[in-house]
Amino acid sequence: MNTDKNNKLTRIGVFYDGNYFLHVSNYYAYVHKRKARISVSGLHDYIRHKVAEVEGDSSGYRHCQIVDSHYFRGRLNAKDASEKSNSLYYDRLFDDVLMKEGITTHYLPVKTSQSGQKHEKGIDVWLALEAFELAYYKRFNVLVLVASDGDYTPLIRKLNTLGTRVMLMSWDFDYTDDYGNERVTRTSQDLLEVVTYPIAMHEEIDNRVARDSFAVNNLFLPQQKKVERKAKAIPSTHKSEVDSNNDSEGDIGEIMNIQNGYGFIKRPPNNLFFHYQSVNGIDFNDLSVGDKVTYNIQKNDKGDDVAVDVEPIE
Known part of the structure; x- marks a missing residue:
């Protein structure tokens, strides 16, 4: 037994592809039978348990500590967000959650193409650069990446040269909406092949044994009763019925x-x-x-x- 190892912390750095994490959280909130969002604090607790398990650390959970965590996402500018009711409010609510967990946020403005579609630009590059730089200077024992995109494969290969072990937490799922559109989320095979610890979270959550464990159940926020909401008022001059031949706004x-x-x-x-x-x-x-x-x-x-x-x- 390596006594020196058992006296040291296993230092964990966590990096979120924020748009992907939101997509996964929405799936569990609206489509999956759990009907609950993923808890950030519960996920961090799960990460510590999982790292202790895969690293074979006999000192266990308490010696596996998240020492750094970062969240990257594109975000609407103030003007665009003001056109969507309560968008800024919900963004700030989630910012409060991230701050409470000590997660550093990194945002870039969402770009609008000529066709009017909005796209994230540069977030994956920014995440990769920050993750490599921090892994180099802070010497994480394990870097946890919450993502699924194959564009992160070069990052993992560079982290491997540092001797940093990488845990990939990803979800695969699919469902068909009422229009017959198949909505599929899959993890890049190239990415899976270069990480040290690929963790298929959808299997962890749905597995019968894991489903009964505290760490897995703690991944989700408690289901909340519907709250009384403040709906927006519509002027009395607004039409009260929908004209089926009218495609105008509102x-x-x-x-x-x-x-x-x-x-x-x-x-x-x-x-x-x-x-x-x-x-x-x-x-x-x-x-x-x-x-x-x-x-x-x-x-x-x-x-x-x-x-x-x-x-x-x-």
Whole structure:
């Protein structure tokens, strides 16, 4: 037994691809049967337990400490965020969570292309540069990467030259929405092949044995009852019924159905589909059948009308 090793901390650095982590958290909140978001503090606790397990550290959990953690994500600028009800508020709420856990945040403005689509630019490069530099100077024993993109493969290869062991925490899942669109999330095989400890979190969570463990259950925030919300008021001059031939902005409709991560708004002859990512100013799980909402209409990839910018009204 190496007594010197057992007297030392296993130093852990954690790096989040923030957009990916949000995507995974949304999946468990809206689509997966758990209907709960991932807890950052619970995930950090799980990381410490898992590192102790895979490193074979007989000193256990207490000698495995997260000494540095960083969260990288593109974010809407103030002008764009102000056009989405409560967007800035929810961003600040999550910032509070990250600060409480001692996580350093790194944000870049989301870029808008000529077609009007918004894209993250440079976040993966920034994460890779910071992760390598900090691993070099702080000498992490284990670097934990929460990501799935193959673009991080060169980073892992460089970390391997430092002798830094890398744990990849990733999720694979897929589901089909009501329009028949298959939504798939897969981890890059190239990435899996170069890391020291590939952890398939979807298997850890759904495995029967792991499902009963405290560390896995602690990964999720407790389910909350629906909260009373402050809906936006609509002027009395606003039309009260949806004209099925009018695709102008700010239509009003009634939610007819809520499913796992999507729903439908009444609009004859074909009810309008909407996805949880299209809901503003409220958590998707706080919507109910019969709620009145405003929405705009866009075409999806198949050319069908779908509702976007869905917001509750009084």
